[in-house]
Amino acid sequence: MNLQQLRYIHEVARRGLNVSEAADALFTSQPGVSKQIKLLEGELGIEIFVRHGKRMVAVTEPGQVVLDIAGRVLGELDNLQQVGAEFSSEDAGRLSIATTHTQARYALPPVLRDFMRRYPHVRLELHQGNPRQVCEMVLDGSADVAIATESIAEYEDLVTLPCRQWNRCVIATPKHPILREQPLTLDAIARYPLITYDDAFTGRSQINKAFLGRGIKPKIVLTALDSDVIKTYVGMDLGIGILTRMAYDPVADRGLGMIDAAHLFESSTTRIGLRRRAWLRGYVYAFIEGFAPQLTRKMVEIALNGGGEDYQL
Amino acid sequence: MNLQQLRYIHEVARRGLNVSEAADALFTSQPGVSKQIKLLEGELGIEIFVRHGKRMVAVTEPGQVVLDIAGRVLGELDNLQQVGAEFSSEDAGRLSIATTHTQARYALPPVLRDFMRRYPHVRLELHQGNPRQVCEMVLDGSADVAIATESIAEYEDLVTLPCRQWNRCVIATPKHPILREQPLTLDAIARYPLITYDDAFTGRSQINKAFLGRGIKPKIVLTALDSDVIKTYVGMDLGIGILTRMAYDPVADRGLGMIDAAHLFESSTTRIGLRRRAWLRGYVYAFIEGFAPQLTRKMVEIALNGGGEDYQL
DNA sequence: GACGCTTACGTTCGTCGTAACTATT
């Protein structure tokens, strides 16, 4: 048994049981991968993959267990590399953040400005994607942390921690009557054509829930993937917009009017996601604390390792 | 980086930083081990061990982290082997139990009799030792489960689960006056020379505590490592004995009288110890449930993996 | 017929063991 074999089965499983593709991804030859997988299966005395003739079509029951373990081992090897990098040069390295548009555009800039000042030798990488993609980047090791708002809590091997609570505001052209509503109500909003986020994104479900709870059906004329698109169309007076409060900047957005709507919707929570049992560089903890000061290194470490409490039944 | 290197550093650390000894234990040459360790250190860019000239004298700070990770990886590899064995032949294999005299002699026999009947193809191994040794056998993989009563809860990588509560009785020669005490008291016991367990063992601390709590200082004339020795000397009327209740058998021990003493001492708890995150064969779960019916497979699995709950702060 | 996995074979690279050397106690 060796590490290559574990990498091979892991990659083959990840790539939908396509050996050739996995071989390419690992920069090696397809026969080599096939052979090593067989050797491993022979050594363990089990079949990991189900074959139809010469094709792999499924993962066996023991194979799934083996793949789970292999995944953990490979994760730990990543950790080893991290440990090496950390101690050989504490303040230099790479920080890869996978996140959604809203976070990258509005929440992260001040945090990252401070971070870059503090750690000038850390190369920052920002990868944008939808919440699902963001999680998977963390799980396969291409990103260190994920930051997103919803559907981030569904993965077994992802530890998620709440960072910030936020709510929404309504924006409209400066003279729009909605801006003079005192107090602002859902009924008032529903009187106008609405522009807001796409279903899969950024707390859209909270918006749906609020209207549904009052039995109102708003006229949604446009759904967008990001705040800037919403602002653009609101500026064209296509409708009024429901937006993350943090996305409105009185200076940059002086062509638009804003009225807070926090009392109308359930607040949403932005979460940070980390690979379970990951070993993180010191500056990663610093970044997390910069983004969410309540998340101290100690707390994050405890969460990463699943608490580790003794089970005294 | 490869698995051998991890095995090497792990073994060197385990053997008190003696490379030659580690090489012997791994059936390889000492220069090979030295070289691989250096290669690994080179690759990670850190020193794992502190050298004084040519001798290794300590583990560096990053080295400790690396060793921890290596230990986990090697544990997972053990798990892989187990998975292979389990699925290639479900009901055959090895069950290695590390335990103390009292458990092996009095608590385990009926459980193991049933187990052997149910799993005739599992080779049973019983390793006797003191509680410390017992734990270490589990941690280094030479035993699957540890069963002991105290000081078993001190290891980070050992998951312990309470199995059985038990208490003590007093034994004496058949016509000894202590047997007619109604009710039995600590003061009555302290009137006679006492024979009981050695300090390091089987709930001796509960006995000490009881007497100390009443300000009594009993005359202990002999301390033994196991129940059989105690019974032997009680039979010779050297004194009265305080014994685990389960060690007295009215038939086999008809040459001795017994009176229960559960109301005088705090009860002790026998615990089972397992390597954290171990992957256990099906029959191991069956054995555990046979020994402690409340410990179902599900519960043991949850405890093994540290609970795995999401940390929602 | 195109794609995908296996078998076969020769080359290369890495690992291991022996032996000689050096340092520590």
Place this chain on the structure above:
DNA sequence: AATAGTTACGACGAACGTAAGCGTC
């Protein structure tokens, strides 16, 4: 002087890549 670790070197073996063969879609 004895014990412990390093350096040097040669031999073996495992893994890899290429090329050809066989199945499946």
